[in-house]
Amino acid sequence: MMRHDLIVIGAGPAGLSAAIEAARLGMDVAVFDENARPGGQLFKQIHKFFGSKEHHAKERGFRIGEDLLADAEKLGVAVHLNATVMGIYEGREVLVKHEDETVHAKADAIIIATGAAENMIPFTGWDKPGVIGAGAAQALMNLQGVMPGKRILMVGSGNVGLVVSFQLLQAGCEVAAVIDAAPRIGGYGVHAAKVARTGVPFYTRHTVVEALGKDRVEGAVIAEVDDHFQPIPGTEKTLDVDTICIAVGLSPMSQLADTAGCDLVLDRKRGGTVPVIDEYGETSVPNVYCAGDAAGIEEASTAMILGRISAIRAAEKAGFLGAAEFTARADEYAASLSKLRRGMFAPQNKGRTDMTETDEGYPLSKSLLAHGFLEPNEVSAFPCATVHEVGVHPVIECTQNIPCNPCQDACRFGCITVGDDIVKLPVIDETKRCTGCGMCVASCSGQAIFLVDEAYEPGYASVGIPYEFVPVPKAGARGHALNRAGAPICDAEVVSVKYTKAMDKTVLLTMKVPAEFASEARFYRD
Amino acid sequence: MRIKQHPIIDDYGKGAQISFTLDGKPMVGYEGDSIAAALHAAGIMTHRYTAKRHTPRGVFCCIGRCTDCVMIVNGQPNVRTCITPLEEGMEVQTQYGVVNREQWEADHQ
Ligand SMILES: Cc1cc2nc3c(=O)[nH]c(=O)nc-3n(C[C@H](O)[C@H](O)[C@H](O)COP(=O)(O)OP(=O)(O)OC[C@H]3O[C@@H](n4cnc5c(N)ncnc54)[C@H](O)[C@@H]3O)c2cc1C
Ligand code: SF4
Numbered sequence A: 001m002m003r004h005d006l007i008v009i010g011a012g013p014a015g016l017s018a019a020i021e022a023a024r025l026g027m028d029v030a031v032f033d034e035n036a037r038p039g040g041q042l043f044k045q046i047h048k049f050f051g052s053k054e055h056h057a058k059e060r061g062f063r064i065g066e067d068l069l070a071d072a073e074k075l076g077v078a079v080h081l082n083a084t085v086m087g088i089y090e091g092r093e094v095l096v097k098h099e100d101e102t103v104h105a106k107a108d109a110i111i112i113a114t115g116a117a118e119n120m121i122p123f124t125g126w127d128k129p130g131v132i133g134a135g136a137a138q139a140l141m142n143l144q145g146v147m148p149g150k151r152i153l154m155v156g157s158g159n160v161g162l163v164v165s166f167q168l169l170q171a172g173c174e175v176a177a178v179i180d181a182a183p184r185i186g187g188y189g190v191h192a193a194k195v196a197r198t199g200v201p202f203y204t205r206h207t208v209v210e211a212l213g214k215d216r217v218e219g220a221v222i223a224e225v226d227d228h229f230q231p232i233p234g235t236e237k238t239l240d241v242d243t244i245c246i247a248v249g250l251s252p253m254s255q256l257a258d259t260a261g262c263d264l265v266l267d268r269k270r271g272g273t274v275p276v277i278d279e280y281g282e283t284s285v286p287n288v289y290c291a292g293d294a295a296g297i298e299e300a301s302t303a304m305i306l307g308r309i310s311a312i313r314a315a316e317k318a319g320f321l322g323a324a325e326f327t328a329r330a331d332e333y334a335a336s337l338s339k340l341r342r343g344m345f346a347p348q349n350k351g352r353t354d355m356t357e358t359d360e361g362y363p364l365s366k367s368l369l370a371h372g373f374l375e376p377n378e379v380s381a382f383p384c385a386t387v388h389e390v391g392v393h394p395v396i397e398c399t400q401n402i403p404c405n406p407c408q409d410a411c412r413f414g415c416i417t418v419g420d421d422i423v424k425l426p427v428i429d430e431t432k433r434c435t436g437c438g439m440c441v442a443s444c445s446g447q448a449i450f451l452v453d454e455a456y457e458p459g460y461a462s463v464g465i466p467y468e469f470v471p472v473p474k475a476g477a478r479g480h481a482l483n484r485a486g487a488p489i490c491d492a493e494v495v496s497v498k499y500t501k502a503m504d505k506t507v508l509l510t511m512k513v514p515a516e517f518a519s520e521a522r523f524y525r526d
Numbered sequence B: 001m002r003i004k005q006h007p008i009i010d011d012y013g014k015g016a017q018i019s020f021t022l023d024g025k026p027m028v029g030y031e032g033d034s035i036a037a038a039l040h041a042a043g044i045m046t047h048r049y050t051a052k053r054h055t056p057r058g059v060f061c062c063i064g065r066c067t068d069c070v071m072i073v074n075g076q077p078n079v080r081t082c083i084t085p086l087e088e089g090m091e092v093q094t095q096y097g098v099v100n101r102e103q104w105e106a107d108h109q
């Protein structure tokens, strides 16, 4: 029997953060993960994260994973891989299946950080090869370098569906459509907008009714749904796809908490059945904690803080941390957490459909929620999206209150301010001179910042856009500018392509378009 | 199909080319591939046929949970190909129920 001060189950952001925090305080920690590689969801995430600097904002998910692993290694945290915890028993004993052996381990405290499992919806042919989970699509393209398919139907428009759709485009796949049974797109508007502007259509109030094909997916039938989410006969459409990707939500993996005898509760705002926990993540079984997605579906940014909070609590109880120091840290982490848990996508607002305005009182875009892009008349309600300074200047199409502020940190010249409350929309200070450096464009996790010069040349405007596709067009290339809906609207010439190391692979592509399209041209295609 | 160029990922950490067989046919993959990834890259979608209704299954979760992707590997049935690294000379067979095709056909004469 192995004995430890702390056992952490799951080496995702929550588990690794907990282990790091505890090891720093001198605890002997063992981490078990059923996967062959640590990091949980992080190594599949190649996009820049939201939040603020203290939450690793604008870093790509896999880099955050690398940093956590490096920290864990420095501290000598033992991460056991291919080690599935089967159950937690009396006296905080865990049963671990490690390759073909079964081992027992015991600790004074246990943190369950097992993350979440993907939900599935039944439809005719759902078990055919070619119907895959969003996580599988990510594993194939981002870890294995293999395209999941050529043409994909994405089912689900939450952040996972939106992020994976964009990643599919980056991998060179076509996305035929993103559909959602709900009347509105579930994820961040900025995530939807960067998919929509490449020309991917969104169908809300739609579901998939059948996967066509004999031995593999050769098409998909989708249909509109009524108010009870039932397909409406006669509204079927057939899409020519070879892959159907399912991203219809995640459920917390609370099974281990159940084996430990923790009280469970069905809480839809937390994504399903979860253990009852206190403010430190401690369950009804003393010294057994639950943190991260296993305790309620949220984000990696929150999972990391929740892991740390449970770790300091366990450390305090075991005498590794004094009461005063514990209180100070707990307050600091709680403050950091509360910065993230605000805005229209915060857990407490999950499922709300009654919001019509931003915190600032601007009308929320209906088109963004229904089609994934802002209509021109809606854009005009937002000051940061309708600046008309002389010379090059940022235009920020960030129109929902999400916890995010890298744009503010990016601008050394003080052009952009979000303020202490990071869910507030960015504000542009027109008295500060923009140099066109492009750092804000590259830092924006939502790819929502454009650099516009209405008077670039007589009769022409320049529009700088974030570009994360290959091949990167060269200066001098001629093609088309697309609008927010992804429709070609005019000829465009690439006038410059800027990329520096600090931009971390987001290219600033500047195109020249007829002046009247300055506030419509938002993507470029050869 | 393999991704030839990616805007964010420079390197998938793949090593040398590897030979293996699928139902006796020669195939290639790379060190660092899972068996499923190498098959997917070659356009192979069906990993097994279910025992009762004989319907095809392929990769679904890709994290070792759903068991849709199991195949016979070096004679051993029920190997989760999505989490099993590909190795030189591996003999991979489509699984019919819990056996290979010849056995299945012999049993279902
Ligand atoms: C497509 C996508 C995009 C996302 N984008 C963002 C984003 O932009 N910003 C953000 O902050 N978050 C984002 N997230 C969310 C984020 O990835 C998760 O919230 C986060 O990973 C949760 O962390 P975790 O540690 O709780 O769980 P996980 O990362 O899921 O890790 C759980 C670990 O536990 C292991 N495990 C499970 N059961 C057992 C067991 N019985 N025994 C041993 N080990 C076990 C698993 O193998 C896994 O490694 C995204 C998620 C997805 C899918
Ligand atoms: S382009 Fe540079 S100077 Fe202009 S707003 Fe963005 S970061 Fe500031």
Ligand code: SF4
Pocket (backbone or CB within 6 Å): A190, A396, A398, A404, A405, A406, A407, A408, A418, A426, A443, A444, A445, A446, A447, A448, A449
């Ligand atoms: S504009 Fe600023 S607040 Fe909005 S998504 Fe971009 S970085 Fe975040």
Ligand code: FES
Pocket (backbone or CB within 6 Å): B058, B059, B060, B061, B062, B063, B064, B065, B066, B067, B068, B069, B070, B080, B081, B082, B083
């Ligand atoms: S695809 Fe689910 S176990 Fe392999």
